[in-house]
Amino acid sequence: MTLSRRALLGAAACSSLLARRLFSATPAKxxxxxxxxxxxxxxxxxxxxxxxxxxxxxxxxxxxxxxxxxxxxxxxxxxxxxxxxxxxxxxxxxxxxxxxxxxxxxxxxxxxxxxxxxxxxxxxxxxxxxxxxxxxxxxxxxxxxxSNWQTSYPCADVMLKDGRKKAVLMFWNYSFGQESMAAFKEGYAKGGGTIVKEIAVPFPTTEFQANLSEIASLKPDAVFVFFAGAGAAKFVKDYADAGLRDRVALYGSGFLTEGVLAAQGAAAEGIKTTLHYADALxxxxxxxxxxxxxxxxxxxxxxxxxxxxxxxxxxxxxxxxxxxxxxxxxxxxxxxxxxxxxxxxxxxxxxxxxxxxQDVYLRQVRGGREAVVGVAMKDAEDPGAGCKMGK
Amino acid sequence: MSLSLFVLQVVNGLEYGLLLFLVASGLTLVFGVLGVLNFAHGSFYMLGAYLAWWLSERTGSLLVAILVAIPAMVVIGLAVERLAIARLYARDHLSQVLLTYGLVLLFNELQRALWGNDVHGVSTPRALAWTMHLGETQTWPAWRAFTALACVGIGVAMRQIVLKTRFGMRVRAGASNAEMVEALGIDVRRLFAILFSAGTALAGLAGMLAAPLTTVYPGMGESVLILSFVVVVIGGIGSIKGAFFGALLVGLADTFGKVLLPGFASAIVYAVMAAVLLWRPRGLLGPAFEGR
Known part of the structure; x- marks a missing residue:
């Protein structure tokens, strides 16, 4: 059977038209x-x-x-x-x-x-x-x-309610750590807390021993920190090894224990953190x-x-x-x-x-698991400083 | 700063320095004798730490893990030397840097494929899981003290081997003139292979000892590598004794830098290195001769 060129072209045109029709019936992806x-x-x-x-x-x-x-x-x-x-x-x-x-x-x-x-x-x-x-x-x-603010600001109130009015701050010195600390300080000062010392650790250093000795000598009521990932795992272990865990309560934004709880093991026991989520919710x-x-x-x-x-x-x-x-x-x-x-x-x-x-939760490590203790801040709304829109 | 805090910080600095020494000693050995600039040294440290974690999870004991992992590191060292490094003794440092940097990437990917990206904690052996009091508020884990003593012990042993044994004599001879040693009928290639795997094992051992203290995580080798190079340069390339004092100096500088000049902490170590090099361009105990 032979097929004329005209017939072939016609068929092609028809099918392409048909195809277009079919496609226009279903919207683009x-x-x-x-x-x-x-x-x-x-x-x-x-x-x-x-x-x-x-x-x-x-x-x-x-x-x-x-x-x-x-x-x-x-x-x-x-x-x-x-x-x-x-x-x-x-x-x-x-x-x-x-x-x-x-x-x-x-x-x-x-x-x-x-x-x-x-x-x-x-x-x-x-x-x-x-x-x-x-x-x-x-x-x-x-x-x-x-926002970074939401992870740290509510923790100030938690610490003050626990009766801890003298704190040392320790954090990785890059934007996340700095913004975390600024938010915490805002809340802590508002509630009447005093910051004894701020220890900025260059990112991503994980050698904390010198600073831990310093904290031990300062004897604050509590320490608020920002570390994440491997740094958080090591810091929490070092903190417990230095004997500070039982003497000076440790607080942090939720990233201190998020994803590294297993690596921290018993050293993380009792640490309180604030975050907008917890696995155990x-x-x-x-x-x-x-x-x-x-x-x-x-x-x-x-x-x-x-x-x-x-x-x-x-x-x-x-x-x-x-x-x-x-x-x-x-x-x-x-x-x-x-x-x-x-x-x-x-x-x-x-x-x-x-x-x-969103609600920011107070979590505490209990028995190697992150337990939800309560709501640290209901409907936490970032102040959105510097945003010119919608105001 | 009170006297007790000062003493405490000196102890912290020395302890940190001793661990750095263990890593740097292997690096200075390989660099000094083989003339190889080994970027993969940090990867061996990481590999040691991962082996310590992985094997102690399986055997339930860190000591068993270390006893198994050390021979494994020796074998890895021999394999890397034979397959890669041995081809580069005659080449310039640039080729060595390229090759060993390639090895760094390879080992990082290997780690990712074998063990994933999670952070892992390694528990200390029960016999050393206690802490001792330091000052009135601080404690010090026994494992830290054990690690520091082990580093001193290994340092002394290395010194004895290099200065007092026939093998050590060949190493020293190989360092000053490898061609002459070869001409005298000593198998230099074998000597180099042994030395390289010893360096690998030392880096691995440092990783194993550090694992309970630092936790085990991807990229842990890189930061150690840079500091080790600083130690080697301060101490004088090829000098184990120099690496020892260089490491203590770096440990102390880093510790006191963090406390006294926190804003400048990450630069202190490099400032110390610059100062030492201005004073003694070949490092504290570097070779006095124009060498390789």
Whole structure:
């Protein structure tokens, strides 16, 4: 059988028309960009956020606002120097509809500089730098995680209520540590506490012995610290080894014990920390989430995964309202601003500067586990200093 | 600063310095005799720490873990020397830096693949899990004291071996003129292989002893590597005695820097290095001759 060229062309034209028809019936895919670390120190955090986002999307049937989700992931390597190129790749190159990430605050700062010039809806999934919802805030930028202020300010009140009015501060001397300490000092001074000494340790030094001897000689009522990851694990062990644990109570933002509790072992016993989440939180959303995450990934969920999970859930809520039309910019932003999220961490909503207004919990290490003692601060709202929007 | 606090800080500084010495001694040995600039030295430290953790989890005893891990480190040292380092004795330092830096990346990835990125704690053997009182408010874990004594012991043993044994004589001869030693009928390649694996084992042992104190985590080798180079340069390249005093000096400078000049703490050690080099360009006990 021979086929004339005309017939062939006609068939091709028909099928392409048909194809276009078919495609226009289903809306274009929703492209969500992920700017997260998949290598280096923070790789585990990046993977947990990503997997929790995918879990949330699958719970919505793989569709947000009626549009099928397509993920575009870029490894940001936690490198602020590479951030501008990576952000441009996602926005201009991949033409994502929504940008999410990062973990590292330095990357977030670089991202904010670009995103502020672009019209892409952006959701920050971890980085706690004050500027994201402070001096660099923007109408189309939201944060589902926390601000550094929220992790430390409530702890001042906790310490004062425990009757500890003379404190030594010790922290890694980079932006996270500095912002943590500034927030703590604000709260501690307000409540009448005195800071005996501030010990800034260069990041990422983990040799603490000299400073521990100093603390022992100063004999304060309590020590408030900011360390995270391996540094936190070592500090807590050194603190106990130096015999200080039983003499001078140790407090910190939740990152002091988050993810390193097993490595710290008995040395962490009794430490009180404040954070907007705890693995042991007893509410239906958290139980359901932790079980589903474990089933999907065979790993335990953590505070980072929660932010990823909530990011997709809040987007689902808002996109539903605008029927998946990411072009309806102001309607989408308004929908996010009025969203109420029933999160594993408890219910939260966005503040005027687009940071979560959320409960901050008081946790204590008891029997090698993080127990939730109570709420350190109800509806903690970041002051959003320096943000010119919505005020 | 009260006298008791001062004494306490001296003890802290010496203890930190002794551990640095153990890492740096292997580095100075390899650099001084083999002439190899070994960036992977920090990776061996990390590897030792990870082996100590992994094996003590399995055997339930850190001492058993150390006894198993030391021969393992010797074998790793021999393998790395034979497969990689041995090809570079005749090359310049740049090639060595490139190769050993490549090894650093390789070992980091290996660690990630084998053991993941989590931070792990290592518990001290029960016999040494007690603490002693230092001053009125502070205590000192016995393991810290044990580690410090072990470092002194190993330092003394190395000195005896290098100065008093036939093997040590060959090492010293190899350091000053390897070609002449070879011409006299001594197998220099074998000598170098033994020395390199000894250096590897020393770095590994330092990691094993430090593991209960520092916890075990990715990238732990890199910070130690830089300080070890500082120690080696201050002490004089190739001098074990120099590394000993250099390490104590760095330990004390770091400790007192943190207390007295906290804003300047991370720079103190390098300032000390600069000062020593201005005073003695070859380090405290560096070779007096123009050598390799």
């Amino acid at each position: 929703l492209r969500i960009g992920l700017l997260l670390p998949y290598s280096g120190t923070y790789a585990a955090l990046g993977h947990n956020i990503t997997d929790a986002m995918k879990l949330a999307a699958s719970e919505h049937g793989g569709k947000l606002g009626g549009r099928e989700v397509e993920w575009v992931a870029v490894d940001d390597e936690s490198d602020p120097a590479k951030a501008p190129a990576n952000v441009n790749k996602l926005i201009a190159g991949e033409k994502v509809d929504i940008l999410t990430g990062p973990v590292h605050s330095g990357v977030a700062m670089a991202m904010m500089q670009i995103v502020r010039q672009e019209n892409v809806l952006t959701v920050v999934t971890n980085a706690g730098a004050q500027a994201v919802t402070g001096t660099l805030c923007a109408p189309h930028v939201f944060r589902t995680s926390f 007893d509410n239906p959303a958290n139980r359901k989430f932790r079980e589903a995450f474990k089933k999907a990934t065979n790993r335990e969920a953590d505070v980072y995964a929660v932010a990823g999970y909530d990011t997709v859930n809040v987007l689902a809520q808002a996109l539903e309202k605008v029927k998946g039309d990411t072009g309806a910019h102001s309607e989408l932003i308004a929908a996010l601003e009025s969203a109420r999220i029933d999160s594993p961490r408890g219910r939260f909503r966005f503040s005027k500067t687009h940071n979560p207004i």
